[in-house]
Amino acid sequence: MFISVVIPTYNRRPILEKCLLALEGQNPSGEIENYEVVVVDDGSTDGTTDWLRASSSRFPRVRLIEQSHGGPAEGRNRGVSHARGDVIVFIDSDLVVTPTFLASHARALAAQWHRSGHRLCFTYGAVINTANFEHPTHERHKLRDLSWAYFATGNVAIDRGVLEQSGLFDTGFRLYGWEDLELGERLRQMGVALVRCPEAVGYHWHPAFRLEQIPDLIRVERERARMGLVFYRKHPSRRVRMIIQFTWMHRILWWVLTLGGLVNEQTLKPLLSWLIRQGQPSLALELLRLPLNRLGVEALYREAKVMGLH
Structure with missing residues (x-):
């Protein structure tokens, strides 16, 4: 499979660097023929786009797409439209993943496709919250890291055809929240199965509460x-x-x-x-x-x- 990791970003340059370095350091499994990283900048004002263009040699798998500030739903849809892969992985730009992240999603997807005989499923990885900027992957898993959401774009992988059949994200969600769970509701109504994939771990960084x-x-x-x-x-x-x-x-x-x-x-x-x-x-x-x-x-x-x- 060819995986396209789609990442909308808005003023996240420092943690985005760690996010992209982790994706460049992946150990692809036998299921992965190739992968790319599609970063959609949502009108950042912190120099993200200039930095990415200047850092292209550090991130050879990254393709930068730019848009005026329209929100994550529009950004993810734009990223999918530019993606070349047959599998889409959604993560946030403040997520730092482990070296086996993509391989874990690929194995779980391939196994479910084989068991069911179709591609009506998506894999949902683990998200561990951390305030440790220097070493985000050192955080331990906590009870409050558990999520009961059906579909959340912090860490999921899905067949591109299934995603496009669902109609993608509703860009009417221009403020904070719910655009991913609303898409999840449509996927659930289509009979798309949730497959837990705890081996695909991402560390979600956010600054300590003040x-x-x-x-x-x-x-x-x-x-x-x-x-x-x-x-x-x-x-x-x-x-x-x-x-x-x-x-x-x-x-x-x-x-x-x-x-x-x-x-x-x-x-x-x-x-x-x-x-x-x-x-x-x-x-x-x-x-x-x-x-x-x-x-x-x-x-x-x-x-x-x-x-x-x-």
């Missing part, structure tokens, strides 16, 4: 709420309501867990600050998820009222 990030995290929750309702309008089912937390159960759950809003980003700040000083920024972020979830669910219901949804 209090200064709170306004941006709140903005993201509000964007997720708006995009969640775009998802629901396309697939108005109980399943999607549960996925986006658009249920009274979730509304009551987060109200109770935040004591009716008494536990919020402001009242938690002293505790969050103390946890960060104690070297526990991940724990601080997990604690902040309580009011963030409440804010997200309340934003869903506000937006739904404006849109006439129930």
Whole structure:
């Protein structure tokens, strides 16, 4: 098989370098005839494109595609349109993979194709979150790294024909969130099977949590709420309501867990600050998820009222 790794990127130059170096260092298996890396720059302003052009000798497998800022859905679709492979691997530009990453996806795909007699499947690798920029692959696997998503573009591989049959990503998702899970819902309805591939490991880097990030995290929750309702309008089912937390159960759950809003980003700040000083920024972020979830669910219901949804 010929694998095209499609990576949309926006202002991620430092970690993108580690991402691309890891992909250049792959140990292809017998199933892989060749592979390429298609980087779609989404209008970065941090010098990503100039750096990539100047570094072409370091990354001989990389092809750079440029677009004005249109979001990851548009970027992934553009990447697929320029890809030459018959298998598409999606990862994010802040993911650093292991040397056997592509070989693991290829073996799992080939085995499932042989078992089923068709290509209606995709492989879903493991994503381990880390704040260790210097050595991201040193992070251990944690319980909170587990994902219950059906299809998420942080680490998946799929036959190109199956992907194109699904209609690719909906570019109506221009804000943060849900464009990959919405595609996953269409794949599920097509009968495309999820094949877990824990051997295909990627380390998702993000900076350690700081209090200064709170306004941006709140903005993201509000964007997720708006995009969640775009998802629901396309697939108005109980399943999607549960996925986006658009249920009274979730509304009551987060109200109770935040004591009716008494536990919020402001009242938690002293505790969050103390946890960060104690070297526990991940724990601080997990604690902040309580009011963030409440804010997200309340934003869903506000937006739904404006849109006439129930």
